[in-house]
Amino acid sequence: MANYKILLADDEAALRFLLTETLADEGYEITEAEDGKEALGYLQAESYDLIILDYMMPERTGVEVCEWLRTNENPNRQAPVILLTAKALEKDRERAKAAGVTQYIVKPFSPLQLVDTVEALIHRSGA
Template sequence: MKRGKILLAEDEAALRFLLTETLEEEGYEIKEAEDGQQALHCLQSEAFDLVILDYMMPERTGVDVCEWLRGNPNPNSQAPVILLTAKALEKDRERAKAAGVTQYIVKPFSPLQLVDTIEEMIRRGTHGSAGL
């Protein structure tokens, strides 16, 4: 049984592979994007239960993608968004919150911690800013 469909936008191939493997083992269906532009294309054409965006990606940042997601008609405007980032400064966190990010996770992180966060967010089914 599939537990949900997730868009994973991460430009680092090794991390994208690790997260995809981990989440698929947990029963999630994963669609991968290698940069912000691919992520936007996926968000315009498919519905997802949750979106995971890397902050620093080529083409468009995760924050740019989230701003578009929240501000334009699309099937994912209410989907929870997790932002993965190496940027731990408060100003970066505030920028993410203003863009509509639901959860902010600083790298490095445990993939299993991410799974727990995803399960909780999908269960709640909301894009409220729980982790900011």
């Protein structure tokens, strides 16, 4: 299997570690960012097959990062984005959708649920 590259941006180190381990076990190559600003730096420099963003991060929220991603020239403009969030309110979902988020996962979730979503999105985007 080709190594698909995933950018994972979450300010919670324990969750990032868990997700990185889980996804790496599935053969994905993970780049970790601990806040929205760091994520933007990676997104400008590298090309990814999929992007996972936490909603609430320092510097820039996941939704702000996604808005930037979809409206600025960068190698990841078309990449699927998964937004991880503890906010399950309808208005938050609407905002995420408007920003161009592909899929919304509400915390707490199981890492295997995330893996299933990642696989479905990567194969759907024909990467």
